[in-house]
Amino acid sequence: MTDTAQTKLMGREIRLVAHPGGFPGESLFEVAESPIPEPAESQLLIRNAYFSVDPYMRPRTGDAREYVAPSTLGEAMTGGAVGRVAISRHPDYAEGDWVLHTLGWREWALSDGTYVWRIDPAAAPVSTALGVLGPPGFTAYYGLFEIGRPQPGETVFVSGASGAVGSAAGQMAKIAGCRVLGSGGSPEKVAWLRELGFDEAFDYRARPVREALAEAAPEGIHLYFDNVGGDHLEAAIGALRNHGRIVACGWMSRYGDAEPTAPHNLFMVVTKRLRMEGFRISDHLDRFLEFQAKAGGWLRDGRLRYRETVIHGIENAPDAFLGLLRGESVGKMLVKVGPADDDQSPRG
Amino acid sequence: MTDTAQTKLMGREIRLVAHPGGFPGESLFEVAESPIPEPAESQLLIRNAYFSVDPYMRPRTGDAREYVAPSTLGEAMTGGAVGRVAISRHPDYAEGDWVLHTLGWREWALSDGTYVWRIDPAAAPVSTALGVLGPPGFTAYYGLFEIGRPQPGETVFVSGASGAVGSAAGQMAKIAGCRVLGSGGSPEKVAWLRELGFDEAFDYRARPVREALAEAAPEGIHLYFDNVGGDHLEAAIGALRNHGRIVACGWMSRYGDAEPTAPHNLFMVVTKRLRMEGFRISDHLDRFLEFQAKAGGWLRDGRLRYRETVIHGIENAPDAFLGLLRGESVGKMLVKVGPADDDQSPRG
Numbered sequence: 006m007t008d009t010a011q012t013k014l015m016g017r018e019i020r021l022v023a024h025p026g027g028f029p030g031e032s033l034f035e036v037a038e039s040p041i042p043e044p045a046e047s048q049l050l051i052r053n054a055y056f057s058v059d060p061y062m063r064p065r066t067g068d069a070r071e072y073v074a075p076s077t078l079g080e081a082m083t084g085g086a087v088g089r090v091a092i093s094r095h096p097d098y099a100e101g102d103w104v105l106h107t108l109g110w111r112e113w114a115l116s117d118g119t120y121v122w123r124i125d126p127a128a129a130p131v132s133t134a135l136g137v138l139g140p141p142g143f144t145a146y147y148g149l150f151e152i153g154r155p156q157p158g159e160t161v162f163v164s165g166a167s168g169a170v171g172s173a174a175g176q177m178a179k180i181a182g183c184r185v186l187g188s189g190g191s192p193e194k195v196a197w198l199r200e201l202g203f204d205e206a207f208d209y210r211a212r213p214v215r216e217a218l219a220e221a222a223p224e225g226i227h228l229y230f231d232n233v234g235g236d237h238l239e240a241a242i243g244a245l246r247n248h249g250r251i252v253a254c255g256w257m258s259r260y261g262d263a264e265p266t267a268p269h270n271l272f273m274v275v276t277k278r279l280r281m282e283g284f285r286i287s288d289h290l291d292r293f294l295e296f297q298a299k300a301g302g303w304l305r306d307g308r309l310r311y312r313e314t315v316i317h318g319i320e321n322a323p324d325a326f327l328g329l330l331r332g333e334s335v336g337k338m339l340v341k342v343g344p345a346d347d348d349q350s351p352r353g
Numbered sequence: 354m355t356d357t358a359q360t361k362l363m364g365r366e367i368r369l370v371a372h373p374g375g376f377p378g379e380s381l382f383e384v385a386e387s388p389i390p391e392p393a394e395s396q397l398l399i400r401n402a403y404f405s406v407d408p409y410m411r412p413r414t415g416d417a418r419e420y421v422a423p424s425t426l427g428e429a430m431t432g433g434a435v436g437r438v439a440i441s442r443h444p445d446y447a448e449g450d451w452v453l454h455t456l457g458w459r460e461w462a463l464s465d466g467t468y469v470w471r472i473d474p475a476a477a478p479v480s481t482a483l484g485v486l487g488p489p490g491f492t493a494y495y496g497l498f499e500i501g502r503p504q505p506g507e508t509v510f511v512s513g514a515s516g517a518v519g520s521a522a523g524q525m526a527k528i529a530g531c532r533v534l535g536s537g538g539s540p541e542k543v544a545w546l547r548e549l550g551f552d553e554a555f556d557y558r559a560r561p562v563r564e565a566l567a568e569a570a571p572e573g574i575h576l577y578f579d580n581v582g583g584d585h586l587e588a589a590i591g592a593l594r595n596h597g598r599i600v601a602c603g604w605m606s607r608y609g610d611a612e613p614t615a616p617h618n619l620f621m622v623v624t625k626r627l628r629m630e631g632f633r634i635s636d637h638l639d640r641f642l643e644f645q646a647k648a649g650g651w652l653r654d655g656r657l658r659y660r661e662t663v664i665h666g667i668e669n670a671p672d673a674f675l676g677l678l679r680g681e682s683v684g685k686m687l688v689k690v691g692p693a694d695d696d697q698s699p700r701g
Binding site: 238255267276277278279281282 | 412582586602603604607612614615616617619620622623624625626627629630631632633636
């Protein structure tokens, strides 16, 4: 592709055009076209192959209940994306390199190299850089091992276990020698958790979490990896043993229509000497290579497996995002953009 | 006192005789008399001078809401007490030794030496072994320094700050170089907090905690030492800065009539990467001597001050306990038993 041809092409992106009052809908987004930009000195132009839709993006759409600054209206949604360098005027990147970046929901991304990581398409399918070998996998790894500190023989409960983070966290807890329980939101998800080697899995829409936990772990749990909050968190606090730990990773229960339960047994943090701790992987990027090396090894030896739910076409990104919030995906939810054959890496 | 005279005497103790349905009342307790026991080989008999009434005793009275096993009906309430060895047949203790023990609400205590610590009456008034130099002071010390890890220049908020634990925690945070805010339940308590050197103090019964915090710490707090739970905890979670810490020490708000608020903003543990951690000093007794050495030094050089609310007469112990739960005491609430002049140690 030449510089001249490039400026004639148009690229699409998904922009946020409204802030929802409650649960977001498709009217929040528009598909916008603009000329594909030309990289200046020290810039690179990336043609995206996949981008990620994630639960953490919900607060960014803006909501009266939220306490974070929403994304700016009229701008493309940011987030993890994987693509190939189309033109590079940056010394560290060459045309054809596969990269992970954070510029989100667009076909073409112009970058100065900030928050761009080169990925090896021979090691694993490039889409895994957005899932099991990318931010969700790293979130599971850092949260489980650094915050949760699982010990062999302990019982670990993972909520939202069929998601990209939860499925990795549960399998890593198995690798750590733990007994692992997981909750999912459908019989299909629960079946997949059993396939992955979870010792117990249950459908939280079919029965109260508290009951399911009492049955699956009558002697209590040592560690709770929380992706959900609300009634899951309350049930887990009730089930935790003395000196139990809560990895406060996410609060999916806030992303539905209704305000979730506030746990009425939080005083048990005192009586049981619990530790509950939040984290964000962007504070710990110095550990990312270590994670990739370990997770890559587990992936190759079959101890770490993953699923992807791939939605094709940038215009379907809002649907993919809303479907994720409604719990319709299994594993990592991705949007495939660009030509279908641009991903030349081996598929798992 | 001879062994022979001893067996003719009667001693009194306060027994729990009923479990409350809600807020405890005087009818839960009775004053009972029994012969003063004679120590067998390896035992010692202690004549109490003071015993402690503490918030943590509330759940032990038994309550449908509680999750801990209540004390046994018909037995004396256990807890911290200070007394003098009257008769010793134990190799480690001599008649006249002052000791701290855990046998609670009674005039005379028969012990085999388990959970008995000798105290030095020349170092400080013996009553301080139940307060600033005893379990409450150690709770403040361990919680603040090991769980909270204050850094110079940080802003620390202590709730229930006029209590035995809170007043020590706040002063220790000042010693650590922090700016310290405290809440108390009356103008008198607030005035005392200012005397102690708290940078800001407010009466939580006079205004919402959230408002008071927003005014006293517009840029937020780094560390919250929680003795109260409920709306205090919710307000503190809202005021905490990213990477803030919550020392989950107590939940006094549960000990009133009404069920306290469950914090509706607990998801901020995720978004702000907070750490909330409970503890119990009985897990950390290996640090008790270190604490006593440090706190003793601060007491001598005037950087650590304390108050006691002393109720005289064992028969008034239920009143003292209920008064504590109603927030009527300032500093450490103690019951003085035995002859008025048995405490021959220097008073501060």
